[in-house]
Structures are given as structure tokens and as C-alpha cells.
Amino acid sequence: MTAARLDVDHRALMSYLGAWALSACSPEEAAAVESHLPECARCAEEAHRLRDAVGLLHHEEPLDLDPGLRARVLESCLDRRPPKIPVPEWAAAYDTETARLDALLQDIQDAEWHAPVRLRWFEGEKQVGRRTTVAGVIGHLMTVDGLVAVALGLEDPLGARTPAHLVAPDARTEALWNASPLPQTRSVRRPWREQSHRLVSALSLESDRSAALDVAYGGYALPLRDSLLDRAFECWVHAEDIAGAVDYPYDPPKPRHLNGMIDLAARMLPGVIGQRRQAGLGRGVPEPGGVLHLEIEGAGGGDWYIGLDGAAGEAATGPGRAVAHVALDGVEFCRLAAGHVQPREAAAGQDGDMDAVHEVLFAAASLSRM
Amino acid sequence: MTPGTPRDRDRLMRDRLLDGEAAALGELYDRYAPLVHSLAHRVLEDERAADRVTRDVFTHAWERPGDYTPGERSLRSWIASLAHHRAVELLRATGAAEHAVTGRGSAEELERTVHRAATAARADYIVTAMPAPLRAALNLAYHQRRDHRQTAADLGVSEEEVRRRLRLGLQMLATAGAPRPPGAPSAFSGAI
Numbered sequence: 001m002t003a004a005r006l007d008v009d010h011r012a013l014m015s016y017l018g019a020w021a022l023s024a025c026s027p028e029e030a031a032a033v034e035s036h037l038p039e040c041a042r043c044a045e046e047a048h049r050l051r052d053a054v055g056l057l058h059h060e061e062p063l064d065l066d067p068g069l070r071a072r073v074l075e076s077c078l079d080r081r082p083p084k085i086p087v088p089e090w091a092a093a094y095d096t097e098t099a100r101l102d103a104l105l106q107d108i109q110d111a112e113w114h115a116p117v118r119l120r121w122f123e124g125e126k127q128v129g130r131r132t133t134v135a136g137v138i139g140h141l142m143t144v145d146g147l148v149a150v151a152l153g154l155e156d157p158l159g160a161r162t163p164a165h166l167v168a169p170d171a172r173t174e175a176l177w178n179a180s181p182l183p184q185t186r187s188v189r190r191p192w193r194e195q196s197h198r199l200v201s202a203l204s205l206e207s208d209r210s211a212a213l214d215v216a217y218g219g220y221a222l223p224l225r226d227s228l229l230d231r232a233f234e235c236w237v238h239a240e241d242i243a244g245a246v247d248y249p250y251d252p253p254k255p256r257h258l259n260g261m262i263d264l265a266a267r268m269l270p271g272v273i274g275q276r277r278q279a280g281l282g283r284g285v286p287e288p289g290g291v292l293h294l295e296i297e298g299a300g301g302g303d304w305y306i307g308l309d310g311a312a313g314e315a316a317t318g319p320g321r322a323v324a325h326v327a328l329d330g331v332e333f334c335r336l337a338a339g340h341v342q343p344r345e346a347a348a349g350q351d352g353d354m355d356a357v358h359e360v361l362f363a364a365a366s367l368s369r370m
Numbered sequence: 371m372t373p374g375t376p377r378d379r380d381r382l383m384r385d386r387l388l389d390g391e392a393a394a395l396g397e398l399y400d401r402y403a404p405l406v407h408s409l410a411h412r413v414l415e416d417e418r419a420a421d422r423v424t425r426d427v428f429t430h431a432w433e434r435p436g437d438y439t440p441g442e443r444s445l446r447s448w449i450a451s452l453a454h455h456r457a458v459e460l461l462r463a464t465g466a467a468e469h470a471v472t473g474r475g476s477a478e479e480l481e482r483t484v485h486r487a488a489t490a491a492r493a494d495y496i497v498t499a500m501p502a503p504l505r506a507a508l509n510l511a512y513h514q515r516r517d518h519r520q521t522a523a524d525l526g527v528s529e530e531e532v533r534r535r536l537r538l539g540l541q542m543l544a545t546a547g548a549p550r551p552p553g554a555p556s557a558f559s560g561a562i
Contacts, residue, residue: 015530018537019518024511026519050537053544056493057512065407066421070399073425077395077432084390095393099400106404197400201386201393 009036014043021050064107067100067251088207090225091200093232093257098196100250101141101239105189108134108246113186115245119238121339121368125281130370134245135184136177137238140370142192143172144234148227149195151215152202157195168218170370203228226264233261237338252331258300262330265337265367266294266304272363273308281362284355287323292352292360295327308356324352326360336361339368380438380445387435395432402446403428405498406453412494413457413487414464423460427452450495458488493546500542507535 013036019025020033037044078086087095113135120129132140146157147167158166158175166172177184203210203224215227222230236253243250252258276282286308294304305322327349328336335341343361350357386394403424410423430452431438438448465480497505503525510521522532 015533015537018535018540019511019533021540022508022511022536024517024521024536026517049544050540052547053493053540054512056490056543056546057497057508058490058494063408063411063417065404066417069407069421069424070396070403072421073399073403073428074392074395076425077429078392080429081390081433083392083395085392087392087396095396099396102400193400197393197397200396201391204391204393 010040010043014046017043017047017050021047021054065103067103070099070103071096071254085204086207087200087204088211088225090211090260091203091228093253093260094196094228094235095200096257097232097235097239097253098193098200101235101242102189102193104239104243104248104250105138105186107248110186112246114183117241117245119241119370121370122365124279124366125362127339127342127365132177133183134242135186135188137242138188138192139176139184140173141235141238142188142195143176144169145192145195145199145231146172147215147217148199148224148231151213151224151227152199152210154195154198154202157191167216171218173370226267229260229264232257233264233334233338236261237334237340252334253300255300255330258330258334259302262296262300262302262333263304265333265364266306268367269360269363270307272366273306273359276359276363276366283358284353286356286359287321290321290323290353290356292356293322293325294360295325296330296333297327298330300330306360308359322352324350324354324356324360326350326357333364336364337367339365341365376444377440381440383445384435384438384440387432395428398431398449399428402449405446405450405495409450409453409491409495410457412491413454413461415487419460419464420457423453423457426456430456447499450499454488454491454495457491458484461487489547493543496543496546500539504535504539504542507532508539511536 009032013033016025016029016033020030023030025033033043033047037047114133116131117134117137118129118131119137119140120127122128142157147169150156158172158179166175210224213224214221215224232253240250242248253261273282288309290308291305292308294306296302296304308323328346332341332347336343336346343358343365346361348357348361383394383398387398406427407420407424410420410427411417414420414423427449431449438445462480462484465475465483469475469477469480497508506525507521510516510524511518516524518532518536519529521536522529525532
């Protein structure tokens with residue numbers, strides 16, 4: 001073979017070395033490479049090096065991170081160097097729940113983003129639903145978190161041209177879903193996550209001012225600190241919807257955070273009982289000043305006393321005149337408040353005035369929304 | 371919106387860590403914990419030990435964010451090199467302790483184990499940091515067992531381009547095993 005012929009072989013065959021090392025050539029091409037190697041020290045050396053490199057590729061999927069590791073690592077860091085700008089205690093549940101959901105999203109496959117999810121909540125006396133996908137749920141969380149963003153003076157994820165009246169969470173969500181003819185994809189994860197990071201950062205930097213703000217939901221408003229608890233609660237509830245759709249395990253929030261969510265629901269119950277009564281849905285005539293003893297069992301539980309006479313905002317601080325008693329597990333109570341469990345089917349121990357029990361269980365379910 | 375270039379973002383993150391903003395630490399964890407944990411796991415092959423490395427790396431980044439110089443390298447590569455060093459250090463210490471207690475293994479064997487583990491971890495990092503088109507070609511050819519013609523069809527590029535990507539990707543990967551000059555973590559330098 002002439003030197004010129006060898007040179008042509010060399011140039012052509014050298015370009016095959018990567019494919020050859022990966023066994024991604026046809027048998028003829030592989031044979032041509034292999035007959036060239038003994039003639040050419042340079043190609044032989046590279047071929048050897050690239051074959052070794054193939055051995056460094058590996059099949060194992062990365063392990064899922066222990067979801068509890070985040071809290072342990074951050075706590076250990078903050079113990080060693082206390083933060084100058086801490087995350088306010090009232091935002092900790094939101095910070096944790098968004099991180100937990102993001103870890104779940106990290107692990108799911110492209111196709112699973114399109115898995116069907118049925119959102120369920122209560123309207124009046126009955127459960128209603130709406131079909132969407134995993135990606136659609138994240139879009140929903142993002143647009144409703146956007147109400148907090150707007151309250152903090154940050155950008156609205158629906159865009160600057162969002163009509164000012166578009167504040168109700170369900171209307172905002174429908175606006176997002178309808179904005180594109182194509183279904184949402186996993187690309188929604190990043191803007192959702194970046195917004196949740198921005199919220200936590202913004203309210204940490206101005207925690208005093210933030211704590212005094214109200215978030216308008218259309219029809220009602222919540223103080224920002226309660227709104228963050230509510231968003232943490234929604235994040236967990238929808239993470240469970242997603243986990244169910246893609247068949248992943250998902251734990252309840254840690255007891256301290258669960259307790260905050262239950263407390264928020266308990267504080268909102270008297271107002272909802274009043275609204276139900278105004279709407280003619282109330283049952284029985286409550287004794288003035290009467291309360292229901294709500295006993296939440298399990299981690300994160302406690303005792304709450306729910307005013308029954310419709311005086312919103314009047315937090316009952318003690319047993320007072322308890323006319324009824326309801327006992328249920330904390331996670332079950334949250335599922336009731338999420339509209340995922342029917343009031344009549346909630347696994348609750350109950351005694352005393354059955355009209356009061358009925359009112360509190362239905363009011364809890366009425367806290368739910370899309 | 372997060373402003374500017376990746377370099378601006380890295381600088382902003384460092385400044386927020388210097389300011390002592392706890393929310394920045396949370397974001398740093400969310401962004402890099404999977405990378406740190408998987409590098410550590412590749413070296414140590416132990417879940418608890420990888421958790422410990424993860425804790426140590428974020429503690430370092432939180433306590434001494436000034437050690438990171440933006441512009442010299444990416445924040446990602448700095449974090450990866452912290453993880454790599456800490457994991458190798460732990461592997462060496464664990465191996466030495468086991469030797470002292472049980473008398474099993476020699477210093478040479480331990481060094482070989484450390485070298486093997488460190489190479490594997492650098493290779494993983496190189497794969498995650500290489501340009502996406504190279505990674506996609508390697509993934510199809512290696513993990514999906516597609517030949518270079520099928521890979522070209524899958525990616526919608528010429529066969530010649532696929533051969534170039536496969537070769538270049540493997541050349542990058544091959545640097546993982548190169549002996550390092552003292553103190554220079556070869557795979558983690560530069561912008562990737």
C-alpha cells in the first residue's frame with residue numbers, strides 16, 4: 001500500500017474511532033478500522049484510549065435524594081453560621097413543600113408530565129372536578145402563587161397584560177390553560193420553581209413589610225403569612241395528586257408545618273360557617289357562643305375550638321361552651337379541607353350536637369377550591 | 371426574572387451567600403444537591419457517606435462563599451470540585467481507618483481504589499457538563515445501543531456529524547483518567 005493511500009485511509013478511518021469504540025459501526029466499517037490499527041500507531045493509541053473511556057460510561061440511574069436531607073443540611077449550615085437574612089418562620093412550610101414537589105418532578109419522566117390528573121374540590125354541598133395533566137397542575141400552582149408575587153410587587157406569571165379583575169385562582173388557572181392551544185409540558189417546571197424561589201427570597205429580604213401585606217384572591221383576602229401557609233398546603237395537596245398520577249410515594253408535611261396548615265383551616269372555619277348560613281346552607285340553629293371541640297390526632301395535631309355562631313375572626317381560645325366534639329387524624333382533616341374526602345365519609349369520631357358536627361365538616365370541605 | 375448571563379447569576383448567588391441570605395442557601399441546595407450527592411455516591415458507594423459529603427459541601431459554601439471567585443470558573447464547577455475533594459478525602463480516611471483496625475488492604479491498594487473512584491466521579495461530571503449534543507449522541511449510541519446511522523437519523527444530523535460527536539465526547543471523557551498535577555482538579559477547571 002502506498003503512503004498516499006494510507007493517508008486517505010487514516011483520515012477517513014480516524015473519524016470512525018468514536019463510533020467504533022462504542023460498537024456503533026457496521027461490521028464492514030469495524031473491520032476496516034481494525035485492519036488499519038496495526039498500521040497506524042496514532043489511531044491505535046486513540047482507539048485504545050476511547051475504548052477505555054467507554055468503560056467510564058455507566059448505566060446506573062442517579063439515586064433519588066432522601067427528601068429529608070434538605071432540611072438536615074440547611075439546619076446544620078444555619079447552626080454554624082446564623083443567617084443575617086433568615087427565611088421567616090411563616091414561610092418555612094412553603095419553602096419546604098415547594099422543594100419536596102420539585103424533587104418529585106426531578107424524578108419523573110417526560111411522558112409522565114402528560115399523565116392525567118383529576119383536580120377535585122367542593123362547591124356548595126358536592127364534590128366537583130376538572131381534568132388536567134401533571135404539567136397543567138404545575139401551571140395551576142404557578143398562576144395562583146402569582147397572586148403572592150403580585151402582592152409583593154413582583155412580576156405576574158400571567159404577564160403584565162393580565163386584566164386587573166383576573167384574581168380568582170380558578171379564573172387565572174383557566175386563563176393560563178387557555179392561553180395556548182397546546183397542552184403544557186415539563187417546561188413549566190422552571191418558571192414555577194424560579195417564581196417560588198423569588199417569593200421566598202423577596203419576603204425574606206423584607207420580612208416586616210411582607211408580614212403586613214394582604215393577598216387578594218378575588219372575593220376574599222388573606223394576610224401574606226397565612227397566604228404562604230395556604231400555598232404550602234395547596235402545594236402538598238397537588239403534589240399528592242401528581243404523585244398519585246405517576247404512582248410515586250409522597251409523605252405528608254412535617255408535623256410542625258402540618259400543624260400550621262391545620263391551624264389556618266381552623267381559624268377560617270367560623271367565617272365559612274357564617275357564609276354557609278347566609279347562603280341558606282346552614283343546618284340547625286347554633287347556640288350563641290357555642291363552640292365545637294376539634295381534636296386533631298397524630299403528629300402535628302392539637303385542640304381547636306370552632307365558633308359556631310358565624311362570627312368570623314372571633315377565634316375561640318378555650319373550650320368555652322363546647323356543644324360537640326369531633327376527633328380525626330391530621331392528614332385526614334387536611335384531605336377533608338382539600339375536598340378530597342367527602343364530609344360524610346371522613347373518618348371522624350363525633351359526639352354532641354350532630355348539626356354542629358355536620359356544619360363543621362361541611363365547612364371544612366368548603367375551604368377547598370381548584 | 372433571573373438576570374443576565376450564567377456568570378452574572380453565579381456572581382449574584384455568591385453575593386447573596388456572602389450577605390447571609392438563608393433563601394440563597396436553599397436555592398443553592400436545590401440547584402446542586404443532586405450533582406453533589408451523585409458525585410459523592412459514585413466515589414463512596416454509600417448513601418449515608420454521600421449524605422455527609424453533601425452536608426459538608428453546603429456547609430463550606432455557606433460558611434466561606436468568598437472562596438469562590440466568579441469569572442474564574444462556574445459556580446457549578448466549584449461546587450463539584452468541593453464535592454469531589456471531600457468525597458475522596460473521606461474515602462481515603464475510611465480506607466486508612468479500616469486498614470488500621472483490620473489490617474486488610476495495603477496503602478497501594480487503597481490508592482488504586484481512590485484513583486478508580488475519583489476517575490469514575492470525574493467521568494460522571496464530564497458527562498453532565500459536556501455540550502448537550504455530544505451527550506445526546508453518546509446516550510443514544512451507548513445507552514440505547516443505536517449504531518451511528520440510527521443515531522444520525524434520531525438526531526436529524528449527518529452520519530459524519532454523529533461520528534464527530536461520538537469521538538469528541540469520548541475524547542472529553544478520556545481526560546477523566548488522566549493523572550492530575552498536584553492540586554489541580556483537571557475535570558472541574560474551566561467554564562463547564
